[in-house]
Amino acid sequence: MQKELEIKENNSSSSVSEREKIFLNKYPEYSDTAILDQLRAVDYARLDEQKHVYLDYTGGNLYAESQIAKHHKLLTADILGNPHSGNPSSRLSSQLVSEARSKVLEFFNAGDNYFCVFTQNASGALKIVGECYPFNQDGFLLLSLDNHNSVNGIREFASNKGCAYEYSPLHKENLYLDEEKLLKNLDSHPGKTNKLFAYPAQSNVSGIKHPLKYVKIAKEKGWDVLLDTAAFVPSDKLDLQEVQPDFASISFYKIFGYPTGIGCLLLHKRMFNKLVKPWYAGGTISLSAATYRGHYLMPNHERFEDGTVNYLSIPAITFGLEHILNIGIQVITKRVKCLAGWLLEELLAVKHDNGKPVLKIFGAHDMTRRGGTIVMNFYNKEGEVYSHNFVEQDANRHNISLRSGCFCNPGLDEINNEITYQDLERYFTTHEAGNFYDMIDFIGILRGAIRISIGLATNFADIETFLKFVNEYKNR
Ligand SMILES: Cc1ncc(COP(=O)(O)O)c(C=O)c1O
Numbered sequence: 001m002q003k004e005l006e007i008k009e010n011n012s013s014s015s016v017s018e019r020e021k022i023f024l025n026k027y028p029e030y031s032d033t034a035i036l037d038q039l040r041a042v043d044y045a046r047l048d049e050q051k052h053v054y055l056d057y058t059g060g061n062l063y064a065e066s067q068i069a070k071h072h073k074l075l076t077a078d079i080l081g082n083p084h085s086g087n088p089s090s091r092l093s094s095q096l097v098s099e100a101r102s103k104v105l106e107f108f109n110a111g112d113n114y115f116c117v118f119t120q121n122a123s124g125a126l127k128i129v130g131e132c133y134p135f136n137q138d139g140f141l142l143l144s145l146d147n148h149n150s151v152n153g154i155r156e157f158a159s160n161k162g163c164a165y166e167y168s169p170l171h172k173e174n175l176y177l178d179e180e181k182l183l184k185n186l187d188s189h190p191g192k193t194n195k196l197f198a199y200p201a202q203s204n205v206s207g208i209k210h211p212l213k214y215v216k217i218a219k220e221k222g223w224d225v226l227l228d229t230a231a232f233v234p235s236d237k238l239d240l241q242e243v244q245p246d247f248a249s250i251s252f253y254k255i256f257g258y259p260t261g262i263g264c265l266l267l268h269k270r271m272f273n274k275l276v277k278p279w280y281a282g283g284t285i286s287l288s289a290a291t292y293r294g295h296y297l298m299p300n301h302e303r304f305e306d307g308t309v310n311y312l313s314i315p316a317i318t319f320g321l322e323h324i325l326n327i328g329i330q331v332i333t334k335r336v337k338c339l340a341g342w343l344l345e346e347l348l349a350v351k352h353d354n355g356k357p358v359l360k361i362f363g364a365h366d367m368t369r370r371g372g373t374i375v376m377n378f379y380n381k382e383g384e385v386y387s388h389n390f391v392e393q394d395a396n397r398h399n400i401s402l403r404s405g406c407f408c409n410p411g412l413d414e415i416n417n418e419i420t421y422q423d424l425e426r427y428f429t430t431h432e433a434g435n436f437y438d439m440i441d442f443i444g445i446l447r448g449a450i451r452i453s454i455g456l457a458t459n460f461a462d463i464e465t466f467l468k469f470v471n472e473y474k475n476r
Contacts (some may be wrong), residue, residue, distance in 0.1 A: 020460055027338040033331050036456060039064065044457040053400040053465045057455025058204055058231050058373050063257030064323055071258075071316040083311050084283060096315040101301070103318050104264060107325070108233075108248075110240040115272065115301040117265040118309050122230040123150035125249035125265035128304050129196075129226055130154035132275035135163035139194035142185055142223070144177055144210065145170050145411040146203045150249075151228050152410070154198060163194075172415055175206040175363035182214065186221045194274075197223040201232035205412045205451060206363035207340070207373030209236075212243045219244070224271065230254055230263075234455060235336040235372055237329045246271040256320035259313040265304065281306035324456075332456045336372035339454050343463050344374060350470050352381040358473045360385075362416045362449065372454040375412075380476050388448040395450075398469055403451045406436060417447050 024030060040047065043064035047054060054062060074096075081089030083097060097118075104116045119125045130153065135141065141158040143151065145167045155165045168182045177199065189195055197218045202209045209232065215225045227245035229238055234255045238248070248266040253259065267275075280288065280295050284303050288295035297303045324332070348365060350358045361376045378386040388404035395402050406413045413419070423443045427434065431442075440447050452466060 019464065023338075023342050023460060027342060029334055030338040033335040033338070035327060035331060036335055037459060039327065040457050040459060042066075047457060051399055053398070053462045054457070055400060055402045055452040055454060055462065055466060057234060057458070058207075058254070058451070058453035059403055060253050060260070061234055061255060061257040061455055062457050063320075067256065067258050067316065067319045067323055070319045074315055075312065080312060082308055084308065093311040096318075097309060097311055100314045100317040103321050104266075107321050108238050108240045108266060109242075110266060113244070113269055114240055115265075115267045115269060117267055117301045117304040118314060119263045119265055119305075120261055120310075121263040122148075122228070122249040122251040122254075123263075125247070125263055126150045126154060126226075126228070128265050128275075129247050129249075130157035132277050132304075133157070133196055133224075134194050134274060134276050135161040135196075136194060137162040138192055139163045139196070140189045140192045141165035142195070142197045143167050144199035145415065146175065146177070146206070146208070146210070147198065147200060147409065147411060148204050148228060148230070149408040149410070151198050151200070151226070154196075154226075158196075167411065168199075170412075170415060174365075175203065175208050175412065175415070176369065177210050177214075179211075183217070186218055186223060190222075195223045196226060198226040198228065200228040200230075201238070202229075202236070202371045203363075203373070203409070203412065204231040205373070205375050205407045205409045205449075207371045207375070207453070208363050209369045209371055211369075215243050215245045224274070231373070232371070235329075235332045237333070240266065244268065252317055252320060256323055258320065259310075259316045262310055262313055262317060267301070267304070275304075277303060283307055283309070327456065335456065335458070336454055337367060339458055339460070339463050340370065340372040340374065341367045343454070343467070344370070346463075346467050347374070347376070347470060350467075350474065352475050354381055356381060356383055358470060362412070372458075373451060374453075375407075375416075375449050375451045377449050378470075378473055380473070385446060386473075387446065388450050391450050395469065398465075400466060400469060402466075403453070405448050407451055413447055413449070416449065417445055419443065419445060419447065 043066050044062055078092060079089045080093045081087060083090055083094040101116045105114060135158040141155060141163055143155065143165060158165050166185065168185050169178050170176065171178050199210055199214065201212060215227055218225050224246045226247040229248045230251050232238065233250060246268045251263040277297060280297060283305055284298055286296045286298055347359055347361060352358060359376045359378060361374060364370060378391050392402065392404040427439050427442050
């Protein structure tokens with residue numbers, strides 16, 4: 001323990017291998033994830049070739065070279081046509097899309113309970129819910145204050161239909177959902193009919209995992225539940241036999257990097273007839289007429305897949321899922337947990353010589369309910385915050401890819417930077433149009449933070465490089 005502390009205090013001069021030994025002593029289960037080091041050398045070799053430290057897995061995962069090779073081979077060998085037909089090229093596309101769909105349902109252990117609706121991304125999945133959920137004056141939308149904007153935006157669909165909404169708050173100190181208030185909110189609208197509760201399984205900003213048990217609790221209290229799983233599924237198992245949300249949103253590039261432009265809505269079949277599609281498009285109907293106002297919507301997932309699906313890229317979903325299955329999602333979970341645990345502790349220990357911390361890390365300071373995303377701000381020895389742009393540009397010079405800003409999650413930024421309702425009201429009621437930087441100028445409070453997120457191809461050396469980068473801020 002003493003040795004460990006000495007090394008912590010003397011980060012830059014201790015050898016990596018000595019530190020790695022300490023890490024492995026502390027996290028012996030990390031050795032179970034060695035397959036990811038082997039894969040990194042082959043499938044993600046470009047990272048080390050370019051000495052690139054990639055720490056934006058919540059932004060987008062990295063694809064393995066082997067996924068691309070398989071997809072390339074398929075595209076160059078086969079003749080694939082528009083699936084809305086019966087010719088051989090069309091039939092092959094339909095078969096490959098159908099295989100990918102089955103693979104997705106199997107991957108999430110959905111059984112026969114869910115439809116997999118292919119969309120462009122998680123936002124596309126969320127938009128289907130917003131557009132089709134029967135919000136009305138007798139309904140209610142309950143949102144977690146920790147939500148991506150693509151979930152926040154659903155409130156516009158609700159409001160436009162006269163449906164009220166409310167945010168359920170977080171504890172500022174750990175960024176957990178305030179359970180007491182949440183339960184109270186869930187009990188608050190007993191007489192209402194169409195009640196939707198939307199929250200993320202994992203925060204895209206703080207990395208906090210919000211309890212999956214809230215799905216069952218809310219269901220028992222008469223709510224429909226939208227679980228945004230976009231930031232959770234890249235490094236955790238989602239088992240839809242265990243957790244049974246009515247809706248789950250997913251972007252595949254966040255799980256295995258390639259292809260971009262495809263996500264899905266996992267739609268519980270019990271919800272199918274409750275959704276009201278406000279229009280129809282090619283591919284979504286079994287019949288329609290032009291001179292008579294008549295159409296019949298498809299009785300399955302196709303109802304929500306407007307137009308032609310991305311039939312050339314969807315087969316690559318199968319390769320991506322097979323890639324993750326070959327690794328084992330539990331292996332990824334373990335890897336992320338070990339590296340994030342070590343990193344979190346080490347980051348918290350970085351101090352200026354005057355004792356002031358170099359970083360402020362938002363959210364819980366332990367791994368009990370955390371994934372591999374850590375959000376922070378950097379401070380000089382006088383305790384003044386560096387702008388997130390400054391730190392990002394500095395990281396760029398070190399060939400470290402991290403993320404800065406608000407991360408499409410204004411609720412967390414408002415709570416972390418103590419932006420009040422009144423600040424927001426003053427801005428929004430005096431501006432026809434606006435943007436992030438203009439708002440910062442107007443309210444006079446620096447917003448934004450630095451986010452790093454680790455994933456399946458992260459290794460110990462990446463973490464150490466980032467720690468070295470942080471240590472360069474000591475005594476500045
Ligand atoms: C939690 C969460 N939800 C939704 C989204 C939206 O995903 P996309 O931009 O792929 O539609 C993201 C993207 O970062 C996310 O992290």
